[in-house]
Amino acid sequence: TQSTFSWCNSAEEDGIISEFQQYLRFPTAHPNPNYKPAQEFIVSKAKSIGLNTQLLEFAKGKPIILLTWTGKNPSWPSILLNSHLDSVPAEPEKWVHDPFQAIKDIKGNIYARGSQDDKCIGMQYLEAINRLKTKGYQPLRTVHVSFVPDEEIGGRDGAGAFVSSKEFKNLHVGFVLDEGQASPDENYRVFYADRIPWNLIIRATGAPGHGSKLYDNSALENLMRSMDAITRFRSAQFDLVKAGLAEPGEVIAVNPVYVKAGTPTPTGFIMNLQPSEAAAGFDIRLPPTADPQLVRKRISEEWAPAARNMTYQILEKGPIWDTQGRPLLTVANDSNPWWLLFEQAIMATGGKLRKPEILASTTDARFVREQGIPAFGFSPMANTPILLHDHNEFLNEGEYLKGIKVYAAIIESLSSFIESDHSIASKDEL
Numbered sequence: 001t002q003s004t005f006s007w008c009n010s011a012e013e014d015g016i017i018s019e020f021q022q023y024l025r026f027p028t029a030h031p032n033p034n035y036k037p038a039q040e041f042i043v044s045k046a047k048s049i050g051l052n053t054q055l056l057e058f059a060k061g062k063p064i065i066l067l068t069w070t071g072k073n074p075s076w077p078s079i080l081l082n083s084h085l086d087s088v089p090a091e092p093e094k095w096v097h098d099p100f101q102a103i104k105d106i107k108g109n110i111y112a113r114g115s116q117d118d119k120c121i122g123m124q125y126l127e128a129i130n131r132l133k134t135k136g137y138q139p140l141r142t143v144h145v146s147f148v149p150d151e152e153i154g155g156r157d158g159a160g161a162f163v164s165s166k167e168f169k170n171l172h173v174g175f176v177l178d179e180g181q182a183s184p185d186e187n188y189r190v191f192y193a194d195r196i197p198w199n200l201i202i203r204a205t206g207a208p209g210h211g212s213k214l215y216d217n218s219a220l221e222n223l224m225r226s227m228d229a230i231t232r233f234r235s236a237q238f239d240l241v242k243a244g245l246a247e248p249g250e251v252i253a254v255n256p257v258y259v260k261a262g263t264p265t266p267t268g269f270i271m272n273l274q275p276s277e278a279a280a281g282f283d284i285r286l287p288p289t290a291d292p293q294l295v296r297k298r299i300s301e302e303w304a305p306a307a308r309n310m311t312y313q314i315l316e317k318g319p320i321w322d323t324q325g326r327p328l329l330t331v332a333n334d335s336n337p338w339w340l341l342f343e344q345a346i347m348a349t350g351g352k353l354r355k356p357e358i359l360a361s362t363t364d365a366r367f368v369r370e371q372g373i374p375a376f377g378f379s380p381m382a383n384t385p386i387l388l389h390d391h392n393e394f395l396n397e398g399e400y401l402k403g404i405k406v407y408a409a410i411i412e413s414l415s416s417f418i419e420s421d422h423s424i425a426s427k428d429e430l
């Protein structure tokens with residue numbers, strides 16, 4: 001059969017797809033990711049395409065794989081392509097195919113945990129580099145590829161430790177690509193910021209009492225009043241999205257993740273005793289445009305006021321602003337040459353791009369942006385339902401192969417960027 005792409009015959013395509021399936025089968029899902037076999041696979045693949053390989057480890061059993069394709073001008077700021085090795089767990093019995101077998105169905109859809117999030121991009125980076133090397137392309141800037149652990153559990157021992165290490169400083173990274181999200185339509189999506197998670201726990205106390213009694217200030221009544229206030233805020237934010245006035249990543253999300261109260265028995269709860277303690281946990285996500293001080297004030301005055309016998313705890317999973325007090329975002333317009341190069345490369349492959357977005361969830365790109373380094377989130381998956389962390393996560397093989405072509409164009413464009421000599425204008429003329 002004829003291959004979809006001029007650069008590769010169908011036997012080569014089959015090889016590329018089967019290597020993607022192999023990578024998907026490594027058991028790197030939480031809560032017990034086994035990184036070693038996946039690491040050996042990536043290192044051997046990297047060696048076969050002629051990349052330098054290095055292993056870093058900032059926490060035991062959590063390797064960071066760093067691959068390097070040295071450019072003709074190694075002193076220039078380099079490009080880093082990042083992905084994570086781990087994935088969230090899956091419930092095999094709720095999938096149509098086993099999430100760790102990477103089965104390809106008749107339509108070419110490859111079912112696996114990690115197929116979208118984000119083992120696809122890690123392998124696509126390598127295939128794209130392989131493609132560029134085969135055609136004899138030599139980068140001006142050095143290109144690094146990193147595979148990191150622990151993204152799904154916060155990334156502190158992975159990208160967090162890596163980005164603040166001396167090893168990272170020595171790479172002199174000027175621009176980073178990290179994961180994005182699938183797009184159900186024909187337009188690719190790109191992300192210039194992440195929302196930052198806060199974990200909020202609110203606790204209420206009150207006098208216990210008989211289950212039959214109406215009285216003020218019980219622990220659960222106090223908690224329920226907070227729930228009401230939080231629900232009103234949540235709905236107001238969500239209404240902005242529903243009305244099309246804001247994108248999902250542009251509002252503050254506050255979602256309940258647990259509620260804890262009551263006096264347990266072996267079979268349930270004591271029903272005629274109003275408890276003296278109650279607590280609830282929330283996943284809050286703040287866009288870089290939010291004012292964290294206002295959110296803190298709202299929590300202390302409306303969601304957990306001392307006047308209602310309430311206390312609270314906020315665990316901030318990262319700053320909203322960089323060290324200079326600017327919102328943690330990467331400029332995604334023509335004033336940023338990296339943006340132009342990125343956008344032009346996608347268009348040159350016939351790909352279309354939606355308006356840049358703030359990612360509703362959180363990725364390792366935030367660690368990079370904290371260092372003042374520009375980073376975009378991008379996973380080339382168009383015409384694909386958004387299934388990250390969901391049952392039946394899959395990626396179509398044709399879409400995967402197209403993504404390799406897109407990355408090849410992007411990597412070529414970024415790594416041949418010559419700063420401040422009108423290279424952007426000259427690229428337009430090409």
Ligand SMILES: CSCC[C@H](NC=O)C(=O)O
Pocket residue numbers: 151152153154155197317361362363
């Ligand atoms: C505290 S960082 C958590 C990172 C995680 N990333 C992907 O889902 C998320 O919950 O968005």
Ligand SMILES: [Zn+2]
Pocket residue numbers: 084117118151179
């Ligand atoms: Zn991810």
Ligand SMILES: [Zn+2]
Pocket residue numbers: 088117152388389
């Ligand atoms: Zn994820």
